[in-house]
Amino acid sequence: MTSMNEFWQTCVRRLEQELPPQQISAWIKPLVPLAFDETQALLRVSAPNRFKLDWVRKNFLHQIESLATEYYERPVQVSFELAGSTGSAMRGAPSAAPAPAVPAIPLSERPHMAASAPAPGPAAVAAEAVHDRSRLHTDLTFDNFVTGKANQLARAAALQVAENPGVSYNPLFLYGGVGLGKTHLIHAIGNALLASNANARVRYVHADQYVSDVVKAYQRKAFDDFKRYYHSLDLLLIDDIQFFAGKNRTQEEFFYAFEAMVAQRKQIIITSDTYPKELANIDSRLISRFDSGLTVAIEPPELEMRVAILLRKSKTEGITMPEEVAFFIAKHLRSNVRELEGALRKVSAYARFHGREVLSVDVCKEALKDLLSVSNGQITVENIQKTVADFYKIKVADMYSKRRPANIALPRQIAMYLAKELTQKSLPEIGDLFGGRDHTTVLHAVRKISDARLKQTELNHALHVLEQTLKG
Numbered sequence: 001m002t003s004m005n006e007f008w009q010t011c012v013r014r015l016e017q018e019l020p021p022q023q024i025s026a027w028i029k030p031l032v033p034l035a036f037d038e039t040q041a042l043l044r045v046s047a048p049n050r051f052k053l054d055w056v057r058k059n060f061l062h063q064i065e066s067l068a069t070e071y072y073e074r075p076v077q078v079s080f081e082l083a084g085s086t087g088s089a090m091r092g093a094p095s096a097a098p099a100p101a102v103p104a105i106p107l108s109e110r111p112h113m114a115a116s117a118p119a120p121g122p123a124a125v126a127a128e129a130v131h132d133r134s135r136l137h138t139d140l141t142f143d144n145f146v147t148g149k150a151n152q153l154a155r156a157a158a159l160q161v162a163e164n165p166g167v168s169y170n171p172l173f174l175y176g177g178v179g180l181g182k183t184h185l186i187h188a189i190g191n192a193l194l195a196s197n198a199n200a201r202v203r204y205v206h207a208d209q210y211v212s213d214v215v216k217a218y219q220r221k222a223f224d225d226f227k228r229y230y231h232s233l234d235l236l237l238i239d240d241i242q243f244f245a246g247k248n249r250t251q252e253e254f255f256y257a258f259e260a261m262v263a264q265r266k267q268i269i270i271t272s273d274t275y276p277k278e279l280a281n282i283d284s285r286l287i288s289r290f291d292s293g294l295t296v297a298i299e300p301p302e303l304e305m306r307v308a309i310l311l312r313k314s315k316t317e318g319i320t321m322p323e324e325v326a327f328f329i330a331k332h333l334r335s336n337v338r339e340l341e342g343a344l345r346k347v348s349a350y351a352r353f354h355g356r357e358v359l360s361v362d363v364c365k366e367a368l369k370d371l372l373s374v375s376n377g378q379i380t381v382e383n384i385q386k387t388v389a390d391f392y393k394i395k396v397a398d399m400y401s402k403r404r405p406a407n408i409a410l411p412r413q414i415a416m417y418l419a420k421e422l423t424q425k426s427l428p429e430i431g432d433l434f435g436g437r438d439h440t441t442v443l444h445a446v447r448k449i450s451d452a453r454l455k456q457t458e459l460n461h462a463l464h465v466l467e468q469t470l471k472g
């Protein structure tokens with residue numbers, strides 16, 4: 001038996017001693033351990049549906065993490081995910097595989113709870129059914145969305161749309177890099193709308209899921225049902241629309257859904273990793289539709305906001321985090337909120353394991369050793385190359401390669417420009433680090449980008465985001 005399976009058996013036995021049998025059969029038995037990642041000390045566990053997933057995450061995460069930490073004799077993080085999904089459930093992006101009009105989990109399938117258990121009442125169960133149908137994650141609300149300069153416009157637009165769906169901005173198009181809160185914000189809009197109108201037909205869908213719904217409708221010859229379902233929604237939240245790239249049939253279907261919904265003043269909210277005109281392999285008709293409402297960016301959080309996020313999240317998790325500790329983490333981890341959440345979980349698992357009730361900077365240094373060594377505050381050319389390559393979704397290797405297509409040449413010139421701007425390196429040194437290029441090539445890139453950023457708003461915005469990411 002693998003050590004993971006052995007752990008799981010031990011874990012279930014231990015929980016059986018602590019919890020009533022109904023809770024064990026309702027929540028614990030349906031869980032399946034998937035894999036234990038030795039290097040990250042991360043245990044992945046699947047839950048059969050979103051309802052159970054939310055519930056176990058809320059109520060049993062710490063218990064299971066403590067047991068795992070005890071068993072493996074080092075701090076272990078547990079990540080729950082939906083059975084059949086590949087991504088981490090921490091991302092809050094449900095990716096269950098629904099046929100278009102999916103019924104909520106039948107009440108008969110819902111677990112029966114012991115009186116002493118943290119059980120949802122009938123109203124909560126009904127609300128869960130609505131949320132299950134909408135695929136909304138109830139934890140992602142405006143209340144727990146921390147605001148700062150980086151996201152205040154996006155939040156204001158989102159609030160406006162939640163209050164007046166279909167009227168103010170349609171579509172609302174939110175874009176920004178990974179882990180900056182786009183998914184959170186659109187769930188918040190859905191949750192707010194359902195709170196004010198429980199009958200509203202709301203649906204969150206990840207673009208990937210929409211693509212697979214189209215494929216299923218195609219295979220089952222069920223396009224009428226598919227259309228009827230999507231066209232009948234009051235609010236459609238579609239996440240990561242860049243995944244539509246090259247999927248022509250999906251784009252066509254979405255175009256019809258879009259036209260039908262907007263004509264009836266039904267609200268559409270779209271997120272993407274970039275602004276509409278920059279979307280690759282998406283039909284220009286769609287791009288112009290995306291741009292016809294309001295397009296707002298979410299930028300990487302500034303220092304104060306990162307601190308506020310850490311303080312807020314630690315409080316929610318019941319962890320005492322002094323401000324200096326929050327500042328320490330926030331100064332070192334700058335790229336996105338998901339990274340901050342990961343750090344917080346690591347630190348708290350470490351502290352629990354070592355019996356430290358109050359977190360200190362030393363505990364953080366120790367717990368985050370690996371993360372901190374990568375981002376030790378120094379801006380290096382390697383750092384710039386990696387950040388720019390990630391941003392433009394090209395390979396880091398293309399920074400040194402001789403390839404010259406425009407989608408590579410421009411990011412490479414941007415990276416050279418940033419290397420000159422943010423490091424002490426000379427032009428020849430930078431040239432060397434970009435695959436042995438001549439210093440005149442670097443000079444040309446620096447001049448070209450500094451001129452272009454004065455004239456092109458989008459380029460200037462991209463540079464601003466990159467500088468912010470690199471500088472923190």
Ligand SMILES: Nc1ncnc2c1ncn2[C@@H]1O[C@H](COP(=O)(O)OP(=O)(O)OP(=O)(O)O)[C@@H](O)[C@H]1O
Nearest residue numbers: 091144145146177178179180181182183184337338
């Ligand atoms: N402003 C914020 N306040 C509180 N939590 C936040 C905030 N922004 C992001 N988060 C949290 O950070 C995590 C990542 O955010 P989210 O999944 O919304 O990112 P995203 O922009 O959709 O990223 P991706 O493009 O990778 O899907 C989530 O757990 C979310 O709740």
